[in-house]
Amino acid sequence: MTSGNGKSVIRQVVAIGIGSAIFVALTTVQIPVGFVPNTALQVRASVLAFFAAVFGPAAGFAIGLIGHALGDALFYGSVWWSWVFPDALFGLLVGLFATKYAIEEGGFAVKQIVLFNIVQIIANAFAWILAAPVLDILIYKEPANKVFAQGITAAITNLIIVAILGTLLAFSYSKIKTKSSSLKEEA
Numbered sequence: 093m094t095s096g097n098g099k100s101v102i103r104q105v106v107a108i109g110i111g112s113a114i115f116v117a118l119t120t121v122q123i124p125v126g127f128v129p130n131t132a133l134q135v136r137a138s139v140l141a142f143f144a145a146v147f148g149p150a151a152g153f154a155i156g157l158i159g160h161a162l163g164d165a166l167f168y169g170s171v172w173w174s175w176v177f178p179d180a181l182f183g184l185l186v187g188l189f190a191t192k193y194a195i196e197e198g199g200f201a202v203k204q205i206v207l208f209n210i211v212q213i214i215a216n217a218f219a220w221i222l223a224a225p226v227l228d229i230l231i232y233k234e235p236a237n238k239v240f241a242q243g244i245t246a247a248i249t250n251l252i253i254v255a256i257l258g259t260l261l262a263f264s265y266s267k268i269k270t271k272s273s274s275l276k277e278e279a
Contacts, residue, residue, distance in 0.1 A: 104147055108154045111143035115159025119167050128245040129238075136163075137250040138257035140179060141212050144187035145262055146195050152183025174227030174234075178219035182250075185215035195262050198270030205259055212254045220247035 115136045122132035140159065144152025156179035164171040189211050193204045200208075220243045228239040 104151050107143060107147040107151045108158065111139065111147070111151065111155035112159040112162065114139050115155055116163045116166065119163030125245055125249060128241050131242050131245040131249065133249040133253055135253060135257065137179075137182075137216075138254050138261060140183050141186050141208075141254045141258040142261040142265070144183040145190055145193050145208060145258075146265065147187070148190040149184045149187035152185075152187030153180045154183075156180035156183035174231045175224055177227060178224040181223055182212075182215045182219040185218065186212055193262065195266045196269055198266050200262050200266035205263065208262060209255050209259065212258065213251050216247045216251045216254070220244070220250065 118134075118136035118139060121135045124132045136159070140152065140156055143155050157176060160176040160179040161171050161173075164176065186208075189207065193200055193208050195204075221240070222243075224246065225236070225239040225243040228234040228242075229236055
């Protein structure tokens with residue numbers, strides 16, 4: 093049985109489990125930006141982008157949702173839903189283009205790297221500059237100036253870490269897949 097993007101459902105479920113576990117484990121691995129409260133450079137954003145780019149939108153959405161909710165609950169004692177849903181949305185949006193990135197096929201080259209980064213920048217802007225602040229205002233009645241400053245900062249820090257670490261993860265994995273495929277062909 094396969095999902096919409098040709099990946100087996102079992103493989104997707106395993107990816108969601110592993111991706112969510114890594115996302116949770118990286119919840120406290122962050123570098124505070126200092127000038128905007130409750131925002132930091134978060135390594136887990138790159139892991140979410142990588143898994144979404146490899147395994148597609150369903151995996152990206154689920155990892156963002158499950159990983160963020162569990163990370164909040166375990167490390168902070170409560171779930172901040174207005175930031176959980178934007179992570180899920182980010183994973184979904186990046187994952188929509190998974191087949192175009194050609195990571196699994198070993199084709200993650202300049203054209204795909206550029207596409208990946210254009211998509212992740214747009215997805216970060218949509219998730220963090222629009223969705224998170226609006227949800228903060230609607231759900232928690234937070235002041236607009238505060239949440240939009242947090243959202244813009246989160247978008248910028250996430251797009252930086254994804255552009256660097258997410259791209260490196262995807263590129264490295266793509267090259268491993270290429271090497272693995274050529275070894276299988278030789279055998």
